[in-house]
Amino acid sequence: MGRSSRARRRDPIRHPIPAARTVAATKNSWKPDLTEAGLAGGWPFGDGFLIRPAAVGDLDAIAELVPEAGVKLENEVRTAVEEGTLGAGLRASLRGGKDEFLRHMAETFFAHQGTGRFDQALLHTGLVLVAEHEQHGIVAALIAHPPTHMLSDLAQHAGPQTRSGRDLVLAGAIGMARIRAVVVREQVRRHGVGAAMVRLCRLIYAAAGFFIVYGQMPPRPGLDLFYRSCGLLVQPPGTGLDAWVVTGFNTNIQPGADERIFIWRKP
Numbered sequence: 367m368g369r370s371s372r373a374r375r376r377d378p379i380r381h382p383i384p385a386a387r388t389v390a391a392t393k394n395s396w397k398p399d400l401t402e403a404g405l406a407g408g409w410p411f412g413d414g415f416l417i418r419p420a421a422v423g424d425l426d427a428i429a430e431l432v433p434e435a436g437v438k439l440e441n442e443v444r445t446a447v448e449e450g451t452l453g454a455g456l457r458a459s460l461r462g463g464k465d466e467f468l469r470h471m472a473e474t475f476f477a478h479q480g481t482g483r484f485d486q487a488l489l490h491t492g493l494v495l496v497a498e499h500e501q502h503g504i505v506a507a508l509i510a511h512p513p514t515h516m517l518s519d520l521a522q523h524a525g526p527q528t529r530s531g532r533d534l535v536l537a538g539a540i541g542m543a544r545i546r547a548v549v550v551r552e553q554v555r556r557h558g559v560g561a562a563m564v565r566l567c568r569l570i571y572a573a574a575g576f577f578i579v580y581g582q583m584p585p586r587p588g589l590d591l592f593y594r595s596c597g598l599l600v601q602p603p604g605t606g607l608d609a610w611v612v613t614g615f616n617t618n619i620q621p622g623a624d625e626r627i628f629i630w631r632k633p
């Protein structure tokens with residue numbers, strides 16, 4: 367008898383996937399189809415992996431994985447996945463291009479006007495991806511969304527109910543995304559899955575016209591090589607990020623102690 371998908375997902379991986387089976391047809395040759403159909407069906411990768419947006423049934427597996435990247439699955443992100451609002455703006459972008467994306471985001475912000483809950487509107491450009499293996503279930507997760515805390519700090523400063531406060535949050539929601547976590551189960555590392563997820567994330571945000579995709583990495587061996595292999599710039603320790611291109615004025619985002627910022631900027 368087949369097991370339930372929930373049981374299958376939560377099973378530990380018993381057999382590491384042999385390198386020879388997965389290395390072909392991966393990495394450089396991978397060209398994900400960036401359409402709404404691609405988004406709905408997921409993107410096959412390598413031998414037996416499918417990279418796709420997270421569904422409600424994946425949330426427990428994601429919550430188990432992401433602490434290895436030093437973060438937890440935030441309640442707001444969980445709720446947005448459950449309600450189907452997470453990434454709704456990015457889906458609009460893949461469906462109808464930039465115009466449909468901007469229309470969706472303008473309507474979303476209008477609907478949240480006066481509620482003070484712009485964090486919910488921001489998650490319309492959130493992205494949670496999982497990689498599922500046909501035998502081993504969920505083996506990797508990536509979480510990205512606009513930098514909610516930074517944007518709400520800026521909005522507080524400008525006055526959250528003022529036009530400039532709202533404009534700032536909207537500009538952030540359609541212009542910059544932070545990769546909060548990317549984690550691949552140890553048994554399937556070095557098969558290109560992590561880099562494929564980061565690349566896909568970058569392509570999805572680029573398609574929506576974002577200016578910046580960035581994150582912060584701890585001083586762990588190999589992480590700088592990993593992010594460089596994904597086409598991101600890894601900044602020297604202590605170097606901040608100026609998001610003026612999004613906010614319209616100089617904003618010095620500093621990495622945490624010992625951390626480094628990795629970044630992709632729209633060419």
Ligand SMILES: CC(C)(COP(=O)(O)OP(=O)(O)OC[C@H]1O[C@@H](n2cnc3c(N)ncnc32)[C@H](O)[C@@H]1OP(=O)(O)O)[C@@H](O)C(=O)NCCC(=O)NCCS
Pocket residue numbers: 434435547548549550551554555556557558559560561562582583584586587588589591592593595
């Ligand atoms: C970082 C992580 C996501 C990488 O995932 P992955 O699927 O193993 O990475 P990939 O196979 O896509 O690696 C692509 C390239 O990155 C580089 N790379 C990845 N891991 C590396 C390591 N440990 N040491 C050196 N280089 C590494 C290599 O150049 C690799 O290409 P290669 O295998 O052809 O040499 C994974 O190691 C992980 O989950 N680590 C724990 C969580 C974590 O630290 N997340 C990041 C927090 S900011």
